[in-house]
Amino acid sequence: MTAAETIAAIRADARFAKATETLAAEHDRTVQDLITLTEIPAPPFNEEKRAAAYLEMLRAHGLEEVEQDEIGNVMGIRRGFGNGDMLVVAAHLDTVFPAGTDVRVKREGTKLMAPGIGDDTWSLAVNLAYLRALDAAGIRTRHDILFVGDVGEEGLGDLRGVRHLFDKGRHRGRIRAFLTVDSPQVEQIVSGGVGSRRYRVTFRGPGGHSYAAFGLVNPMYAMAECARGLATVDVPKSPPTTHCVSVVSGGTSINAIANAVTIEVDLRSASAAELEKLDRRFLQIVDEAVAAENAARSTRAGVITAELARVGDRPAGETPAGTPIRDIAAAAVAAEGYKPHFEFSSTDANVPMSLGIPALKIGAGGRGGRAHSLDEWLDVEPTEVLRGMRTSLATILAVAGMEGIPG
């Protein structure tokens, strides 16, 4: 059976109809869960309260082995009838918003507004709705499904929740596929994980008076050499690979040689090998820039040094064309009349992609916008929301192996 045929068979099944009826009937409950979760702040590195609430919700939905792991992820298993192979269905607990942000939900008709409401709190609520729908319809799957609310997806969180799941999590050997439900839009399927390495580099030197100490090494010029060096590094267009010196600061007074100049650097690639190559080249460039400045001017009062801090490290990866999970997701999206797009981005799916485990980011349904801004919004108008929820439910069932449907 082709992926399209599998999706068609699932959508034609009476149990799927029952499940989607349940999603519709439970719409208000799902929106209420969304509001409850959105109004529990989950700043970066501070997801505990929301994690605790979600843990209880997973438990209340009848999952097995409900637990919180060492890094802070919460999860539980919906047991399959197969050999214990596992599909992860995840959504991330954390938002980009710092502690103290007003996270109360405002409502105008079907439009809800609050920081983090669509990215990714909505998916947490939708995954619970899927559980109720599957149970109401008596749907069983071959794979165990591990439902996860994970920590550390955003920014400096650096994917630490899902990284832990695959590095040290007790289920790691059994995970055969990974779907992260992230943001509403279902037609945007992320199949490429853009990896990144981020550095803060501080060039230090002895400083001195701009006139009296003229001729001493200047960390400004080591920084400039480094920035120019990176600027000229050739990178492939495909897989997309990029570099950027983004932020700079240093020096205290117009009549003084700076003691320290700091840059922040962002390196990215959709290819792990290209990212590694770029990273190595950048570290070389830093060393060369320091050496060049120490050779160009006097070191009698001290030398230039560079202090590197890696402030970000997200693995690159891809679920390549031809992987069945991609065809399934595209077929599910197309079956609802959406036009599927495969995209590169940086999501929790980066981690399994980097390990060669089939993984995608899929959508939770509905329309939303202004993610990462205080104006973030989500429209929970039921027709559009249910259309999107049906889409991803079909994907999940096809990947997990719906009982009675040939895969």
Place this chain on the structure above:
Amino acid sequence: MTAAETIAAIRADARFAKATETLAAEHDRTVQDLITLTEIPAPPFNEEKRAAAYLEMLRAHGLEEVEQDEIGNVMGIRRGFGNGDMLVVAAHLDTVFPAGTDVRVKREGTKLMAPGIGDDTWSLAVNLAYLRALDAAGIRTRHDILFVGDVGEEGLGDLRGVRHLFDKGRHRGRIRAFLTVDSPQVEQIVSGGVGSRRYRVTFRGPGGHSYAAFGLVNPMYAMAECARGLATVDVPKSPPTTHCVSVVSGGTSINAIANAVTIEVDLRSASAAELEKLDRRFLQIVDEAVAAENAARSTRAGVITAELARVGDRPAGETPAGTPIRDIAAAAVAAEGYKPHFEFSSTDANVPMSLGIPALKIGAGGRGGRAHSLDEWLDVEPTEVLRGMRTSLATILAVAGMEGIPG
């Protein structure tokens, strides 16, 4: 007569002895004037209150044509018996300290502590002491002496007070020599005026996402090219000429191409011609750096531009060896047993030096230190102070042409 002979003749004269006795007798009054003036704040660009007080002091000392000019300098003339040629004896009113600085004078024995006390408030008080001493001794000079308390010597004040005196002041055509009494140490004679040009350069571009907009021009790299370009400019060791990229800032986020990056640049030379050459080269480098970045990456979202602000402009100049005023000052210093040093610095004397008018910075007498810091101090122990005051009084009299002493 040599300069040394002139100085010796002055020092041997009974009137000079009477003048120095008056300096000694008036010591407490001079210190009281110092304290009064120090405790009137005179922040950069805000010298009005101290100027008003000093204007009244000049008037009380019997000067003619006491006035404040358009730029804020206060001054008055001690008339000579000659043809109206003029010597300026100046001290600067401004300090480096911002409004709100505690300028109350603390005293430990003969040591007085307060911001600005030595640089240059002491000289304001000493110049008044000279007036009382000259009058008490009945000393007349060939030149008119214009006593000036000037504004804008420090930092971004950019010598605007003395610049105005020579650009637009009503006496400018008559000034034949210029002595600025600045800081206590008399042995440090400044005969070279280090000129400077200071720039704030902001490189601007369209910005964009570090990944999605990769390939667009980045103002960071134009800045780096400019900094590297200046770093490699060869400058002569003599006359001393220097350049420095001192301060940098720009960018907002590690995942964004900066919209703007700003550097502050300090260019200096003891030679006006070298400074002009360096300045022109720097402006070329800015243009080249902008052009290079616009050629190196895509300008489809906008081009890199550079916005230049000249934030400092002090003319270079020198009162060269062989100029009589130098020999006079050195002889006066040596006559008191000090070892004269000729130095390069940036003082009010830069302006007349740049115009070819004989000019020096001389000292007010005494020991002090920590200028430009909140711990600034001045020791008014009478023996050392009087020795220094005698030194500069002899210089002033020799330059102005003391009646009855062959020049």
